[in-house]
Amino acid sequence: MNQSTITRCVAALLLGGAVLATGAQAVAPAEILAGYSAQAGAPPSPARGQQLFNTRHGGEWSCASCHGAAPTQAGKHASTGKAIGALAPAFNAERFTDLARTDKWFRRNCNDVMGRECTYAEKADVLSWLLALKP
Amino acid sequence: MHPFPRLTMRRALPGLLALLALAGAALADGGDRAARLPLLPKYQQECAACHIAYPPGMLPAASWQRTMSNLQRHYGTDASLDPATAQELTTWLAANAGTYKRVSGQPPEDRISRSAWFIRKHDEVAAATWKLPAVKSAANCSACHTQSDQGDFNERNIRIPR
Numbered sequence: 001m002n003q004s005t006i007t008r009c010v011a012a013l014l015l016g017g018a019v020l021a022t023g024a025q026a027v028a029p030a031e032i033l034a035g036y037s038a039q040a041g042a043p044p045s046p047a048r049g050q051q052l053f054n055t056r057h058g059g060e061w062s063c064a065s066c067h068g069a070a071p072t073q074a075g076k077h078a079s080t081g082k083a084i085g086a087l088a089p090a091f092n093a094e095r096f097t098d099l100a101r102t103d104k105w106f107r108r109n110c111n112d113v114m115g116r117e118c119t120y121a122e123k124a125d126v127l128s129w130l131l132a133l134k135p
Numbered sequence: 136m137h138p139f140p141r142l143t144m145r146r147a148l149p150g151l152l153a154l155l156a157l158a159g160a161a162l163a164d165g166g167d168r169a170a171r172l173p174l175l176p177k178y179q180q181e182c183a184a185c186h187i188a189y190p191p192g193m194l195p196a197a198s199w200q201r202t203m204s205n206l207q208r209h210y211g212t213d214a215s216l217d218p219a220t221a222q223e224l225t226t227w228l229a230a231n232a233g234t235y236k237r238v239s240g241q242p243p244e245d246r247i248s249r250s251a252w253f254i255r256k257h258d259e260v261a262a263a264t265w266k267l268p269a270v271k272s273a274a275n276c277s278a279c280h281t282q283s284d285q286g287d288f289n290e291r292n293i294r295i296p297r
Contacts, residue, residue, distance in 0.1 A: 077185050077186075079210075079211065079212065079272075080185050080186045080272070080274070080275060081269075081271060081275060081278075082184075082185055082186055100217075104215075104216070104217075107213070107215065108212070108213040108214065108215060109213075111207075111213040112212055112213050
C-alpha cells in the first residue's frame with residue numbers, strides 16, 4: 001500500500017461515513033438549478049417559471065393549487081387538505097437539497113397538472129423563480 | 136482506529152431502539168397494538184406527504200399490493216415511486232397487513248374508509264359532518280382523530296370539527 005492508496009481508502013471511508021450519516025447526499029438548490037440548466041442548454045427564465053407555476057394547463061389544478069401563488073408560505077394539498085411546507089428555499093431550508101426527492105415530485109406534480117413530465121428547461125425556469133423569492 | 140465496532144453499533148442501535156419502542160407500545164396498550172406498530176421510516180417518509188401514514192394493519196395484504204402496484208394512478212393523483220422503494224414498502228406493508236382485529240375481506244377501492252368495520256364504527260357520525268370543509272373526506276382521519284398521525288385512534292383523542 002503506497003501513500004496514495006491509503007489516502008484514497010481514507011477518503012472513501014469518510015465519504016461512506018457521510019453517506020451513512022445523512023442517508024442521502026445533500027446538495028444545494030443552486031447546484032440542482034445548474035444541473036437542470038446545463039441539461040436544457042439555455043439559461044433559465046424566472047418570469048416563465050412563475051407563469052408556468054400559476055396557470056392551469058388544461059387540468060383541474062395549477063402548481064399554486066397546492067403550493068399557493070406565493071410559495072414563500074405553507075401550502076395545502078388541494079384534495080386532502082394536508083399542510084405542505086413552503087417551496088421557496090429561502091423560506092424552507094430542506095427544499096431542493098436532495099436531487100432524487102426533487103425529481104420525484106417534479107415528475108408526479110407535472111404529470112398531475114400538465115399531463116406529462118416537465119422538461120429540464122421548465123424545471124430550471126420554476127426553480128430559478130423560486131430561488132429569486134427572498135424574505 | 137478500527138472502523139468495524141462503530142459500524143456494527145450504528146447498525147445495531149436503530150434495531151435495539153425499535154425493539155424497545157415495540158416492547159413499550161405493547162405494554163402500554165394491548166388493544167391498540169396493531170394500529171400503533173412503529174412505522175418503517177421509509178413508509179413515514181414516502182406515504183405521509185399527502186395524508187397520514189395509514190396503519191398497515193387496517194387493510195389486507197391484497198389491498199396493499201394492489202395499491203402499491205398502481206401508484207401512478209392513486210386516487211386521482213400521481214404518487215409513483217422508484218421500483219426499489221416500492222418493492223421495499225410493499226414487502227413491509229404485506230408483512231404487517233390485516234392485523235387490526237376487525238379486518239376481513241378486501242374493501243371497495245382498497246379504501247380503509249369503505250371497510251365494513253369502518254362504516255360500523257362511524258355510523259354515529261352525521262352525514263353533514265363528513266361534508267364539513269375541515270373534513271371533506273372520510274379518508275381524512277386526522278380531521279377528527281387528533282393523534283392519528285401517531286397511529287392512535289383512541290376515542291379519548293377524537294375531536295369532531297364544527
